[in-house]
Each structure stands twice: as C-alpha cells, then as structure tokens.
Amino acid sequence: MAFTYVVWNPRLAVGNSVIDYDHQMLINLTNEACARVLAGDASAEEITLVFDRLVEYAHRHFAREEELFRKAEKYPAEAKQRHVTIHRELERLLGEIAVKLTHDPSLIALPAFSLFLQNWLIQHIQKYDFGYRHLL
Ligand SMILES: [Fe+2]
Numbered sequence: 701m702a703f704t705y706v707v708w709n710p711r712l713a714v715g716n717s718v719i720d721y722d723h724q725m726l727i728n729l730t731n732e733a734c735a736r737v738l739a740g741d742a743s744a745e746e747i748t749l750v751f752d753r754l755v756e757y758a759h760r761h762f763a764r765e766e767e768l769f770r771k772a773e774k775y776p777a778e779a780k781q782r783h784v785t786i787h788r789e790l791e792r793l794l795g796e797i798a799v800k801l802t803h804d805p806s807l808i809a810l811p812a813f814s815l816f817l818q819n820w821l822i823q824h825i826q827k828y829d830f831g832y833r834h835l836l
C-alpha cells in the first residue's frame with residue numbers, strides 16, 4: 701500500500717511554541733508508526749513499541765494543552781469541556797488501534813485505519829486546537 705507522509709506546515713501553527721513542537725512530534729510519530737507497520741517486516745513487539753510511544757506522547761501533549769487552555773479566560777467553558785472529551789476519545793481510539801495492530805498488522809491496510817492515523821491529528825488541530833489559537 702502506498703504511504704504518504706503527513707507534513708507539518710506553518711499554517712498548522714497555533715502560535716504557542718510548546719504546542720507547535722508537540723504537534724510536529726506527534727506528526728513524526730504517526731508517520732513512523734504508519735511506515736513501520738506498512739513496511740511489513742516489523743514484529744509485534746516493534747509495532748507495540750512504536751505505538752506505545754505515539755500513545756504516550758499524545759497523552760502528555762493533551763495534558764499540556766489542556767492545562768494551557770484551561771487558563772485561557774476567553775476560551776468558553778463549553779468549548780474547553782468538548783475539547784477535553786475529544787482528547788479522551790482520541791486516546792481511547794489510539795489505544796484500540798494499537799491493540800488491534802499488535803495482533804494483526806495487516807489491518808492498517810484497511811482505509812479506516814490508515815485514514816484515521818493520517819488525519820486524526822491534522823483534523824484535530826484544525827477543528828479543535830484552532831479554537832483556542834488566539835486566546836492563550
Ligand atoms: Fe487538542
């Protein structure tokens with residue numbers, strides 16, 4: 701299956717250097733996870749390892765981001781709550797994918813998996829992170 705790397709670009713910037721660095725790291729880890737699985741020669745242990753890194757980094761990023769936007773007074777409470785809920789949902793989905801891929805790496809060839817892994821971050825940044833962009 702053809703694999704296209706997702707690339708961070710300045711249009712994805714939220715204007716906070718810590719958060720923007722996190723997003724670049726997450727994109728790199730997502731690319732690495734996809735590439736590793738699609739190479740077809742990775743062991744279950746390697747796949748688990750690469751996904752653990754992604755899940756772990758996502759977890760730490762969400763915590764950092766939530767701490768920041770909770771302090772943003774102009775970011776509405778409702779939006780904060782929804783954003784946190786979406787983070788928990790993404791963590792659950794990432795964990796689920798990691799478990800499934802460990803058992804059957806060929807699953808990533810399914811459009812739902814590859815599309816999710818390639819787009820989850822970009823779409824989240826544009827749809828939710830941009831919501832606090834000018835309010836930090
Ligand atoms: Fe977010």
Ligand SMILES: [Fe+2]
Pocket residue numbers: 723761765825829
């Ligand atoms: Fe984010």
